Amino acid sequence: MNPRTRGAAAAAALVLLAPAACAVHTERRTRPIADVTTVRTVDPAALPGTTAVTHIEQDATRRVFASYPRIPGAGALTARLAKAVAAEVRPFGAGADGAEPLPGGGVPELNVQWSLTAATSRVVGVRLVTWRYFGTSGGESRATYWYDAATRTAHPSADLVDGPAGLATLAERVRERLGSRANPAQVRAAADTFPSLAFNEAGDLVAEFSDYTVAPGSAGRVAVALDRDAADPLLSAFGRRARDAALDARPHPASSQAPPPPAKAGTPRTDCGRAKCIALTFDDGPGPGTRRLLSTLSAHGARATFFVVGENAAADPALLREAVAAGNEIGNHTQGHRDLTRMPAMQVNTDVQRTQDVLRAALGRCTTLLRPPYGATNSTVAGVAKSLGLTEVLWNADPADWRERDPAAVAARTIAFARPGAILVLHDTHEPTIEAMPEVLRRLTRAGYTFVTVTNLMATRKPPQGSPFSGL
Structure with a gap:
């Protein structure tokens, strides 16, 4: 069923099923594994200094959001991830499959999300999941890359296995477990057959496959778990170290610190009925330049709203606290930046709730603001937002900053879109935007503008219940 045509009944039913917006989700390692794959x-806060590198594009022919981590001291891994993401983004451009608008006005979408499968000073693992949407076709691909700090080298997943003999045995075990679900001829004893090898909570080896590679697309996600006793003889020396790193459960100071008070006391609220207010909003971060942007805002006495992607925000909870302490506010931009209107209600709920959990862990409370990626919303998204106590926030001014590589051009476009009551959508993952902000703030301040948060702007005129807020 097309999610854009789902009735309000599905969203209404969700209200009865959804957890509270700030529900606490805990993980106990002693709990039996429901799915061994x-x-x-x-x-990601286990590796202090980790930031997310993000690539975005949005036009009439395609939507692209691709993110991967930049981990301090692991330059070879960053380069390997950048190459892998570029290989996904590049063919999704003009002339490639999915580059033309879909029937009914849909736009092809490419989304690359990341997670860490290990995070120690010795070994790091990064799993990339790429989702493609072409209307009637699409699917996911999965790849996991590993970093060996001892040799400062990045490795594909197949390097976890001990040479050709190990790959041959692994292929044989996988074929046995897949049975009739897969085409045995596709499960070859070759490195490229196993792009994603990682470990589950028990230390079993999990082999994941991309859609349409070893089984029909109708099979959904295809993965096999080899129990630890069977897998250990197949692992290389590095593979055994990777397994140990994946199971490392020591607490990390960066993620276990109790958050300080979530807001600076005495932050004044501007009366936007009298003042010339404007709301700068920054999507898709945090990014490598977000801290510099916070310093720039502070130097000009400006406040802004940051709509963060959960997987990026989780890497640096201290940054979120710094932003709020300076008088800025944080909004929910979902966990992985997929078009929510293409997802069923429960999946929308899960995606939004995961970012609420990230914010609660970092700030001690959740946000009340949701910006759906690409501004795409429908009755299902509205129902989820309402059930979680969230107001959808869109925008009424889009300088398309991400298209420009020249900071001066970004500044000129942003200033040209400014008007009282505007919500400008910008991106703190885009370096030219970070560099343009001092000029933007200087010139708009001279023009009499006051820079406020979205919540401050909404105090002048709240949107009707269930309706997105797009500015005054």
Whole structure:
């Protein structure tokens, strides 16, 4: 069923099923594993200084959001991830499959999300999941890359296995477990057959396959878990170290610190009925330049709203606290930046709730603001937002900053779109935007503008219940 045509009944039913917006989700390692093929993931805050590199595009022919982590000291891994993401984005351009508008006005979408499968000073694992939408076709591909700090080298997943003999045995075990679900001829004893090898909570080896590679697309996600006793003889020396790193459960100071008070006391609210207010909003971060942007805003006495992607925000909870302490506010931009109107209600709920959990862990409370990626919303998204106590926030001014590589051009476009009551959508993942902000703030301040948060702007005129807020 097309999610754009789902009735309000599905969204209304969700209200009865959805958890509270700030529900606490805890994980207990002693709990039996419900799905042994679920890859163990770890808190990215375990590696202090990790930031997300993000590539975005949005026009009439395609939507692209691709993100991967930049981990301090692991330059070879960053380069490997950048190459992998570029290989996904590049063919999704003009002339490639999915580059033309879809029947009915839909736009092809490419989304690359990341998670950490290990995060120690010795070994790091990064799992990339790429989702493609072409209307009637599409699917996911999965790849996991590993970094060996001892040799400062990045490795594909197949390097976890001990040479050709190990690959041959692994292929044989996988074929046995897949049975009739897969085409045995496609499960070859070759490195490229196993792009995603990682470990589950018990230390079993999990082999994931991309859609349409070893089984029909109708099979959904295809993965096999080899129990630890069977898998250990197949692992290389590095593979055994990777397994140990994946199971490392020591607490990390970066993620276990109790958050300070979530807001600076005495932050004044501007009366936007009298003042010339404008709301700068920044999507898709945090990014490598977000801290510099916070310093720029502070130097000009400006406040802004940051709509963060959960997987990026989880890497640096301290940054979120710094932003709020300076008088800025944080909004929910979902966990992985997919078009929510193409997802069923429960999946929308899960995606939004995961970012609420990230914000609660970092700030001690959740946000009340949701910006759906691409501004795409429908009755299902509205129903989820209402059930979680969230107001959808769109915009009424889009300088398309991400198209420009020249900071001066970004500044000129942003200033040209400014008007009282405007909500401008910008991106703190885009370096030219970070560099343009001092000029933007200087010139708009001289023009008499006051820079306020979206919540401050909404105090002048709240949107009707269930309706997105797009500015005054």
